[in-house]
Amino acid sequence: MTESTSIGDMFPDMTGPEAPIISGVAHDSSEAMMTLRGIPDMPGRVTAVFTGLADAGVNIDMIVQALAAADSTHRVADISFTFPESQLRKVEEFVDSHKEQLEYQLADVNTQIGKISLVGVGMKTHSGITARFFKALSDEQINVLMISTSEIRLSALVPLENLTTAVRSVHTAFGLDANTIEAVVYGGTGR
The missing domain is CATH 3.30.70.260 (ACT domain)
Incomplete structure (x- = not known):
């Protein structure tokens, strides 16, 4: 210039x-969406999800988190995110193998x-x-x-x-x- x-x-x-x-x-x-339902709403949980997906080589596009339920002792959220459908197997493998660590109740996929x-x-x-x-x-x-x-x-x-x-x-x-x-x-x- x-x-x-x-x-x-x-x-x-x-x-x-x-x-x-x-x-x-x-x-x-060409994208897919996954929603992790009932994940504990606490510091570090979202980090664990997206650090694990990054380590698996998954490219994330859109993200939404919403409080799903709360009482005096327990708060849970739903986290939805999109990624290339071609990476669906990687996402499912990570989420399935880390269910105990992530503590989500249900994982939904929409292609x-x-x-x-x-x-x-x-x-x-x-x-x-x-x-x-x-x-x-x-x-x-x-x-x-x-x-x-x-x-x-x-x-x-x-x-x-x-x-x-x-x-x-x-x-x-x-x-x-x-x-x-x-x-x-x-x-x-x-x-």
């Missing part, structure tokens, strides 16, 4: 006060999921982007299973049978249909 070259010159859609520029919609139908992501700049600083994304999905009666956000990406996990419809509806909601605009997506994994 020379002294006279600016970010705006290199990436023209990044000019202005972080104008909300939606670059495209991505989707992935019938798809991820849809809205990609662009300025999404974090402009209200309405998230609402429009989820309205496009709800207008098609698509249930959202998990949500992940970053400064440049908004992702939702949906039933695999609804992925194509989800992609089409979000494309339309943001004016990215092939006959109306050409989408520009700058490369990268986004993870």
Whole structure:
């Protein structure tokens, strides 16, 4: 980059006060989700899960933890996470062989999921982007299973049978249909 070259010159859609520029919609139908139900809600338990999965060479994408039950002496949580379906055997082997250590009650696997992501700049600083994304999905009666956000990406996990419809509806909601605009997506994994 020379002294006279600016970010705006290199990436023209990044000019202005972080104008909300939606670059495209991505989707992935190759992930699986596991939910560990009834895992003790205590420090170190999540570390044990994800350290073990890392040691097994598993790539984690999305994670959600929710308190499942609590009383005065016992708190348990459910932890859901997604990973490449091609690594399902590794995940199942780790979880099965470490059930005593992790102390979860039940492990559920769902391979019938798809991820849809809205990609662009300025999404974090402009209200309405998230609402429009989820309205496009709800207008098609698509249930959202998990949500992940970053400064440049908004992702939702949906039933695999609804992925194509989800992609089409979000494309339309943001004016990215092939006959109306050409989408520009700058490369990268986004993870």
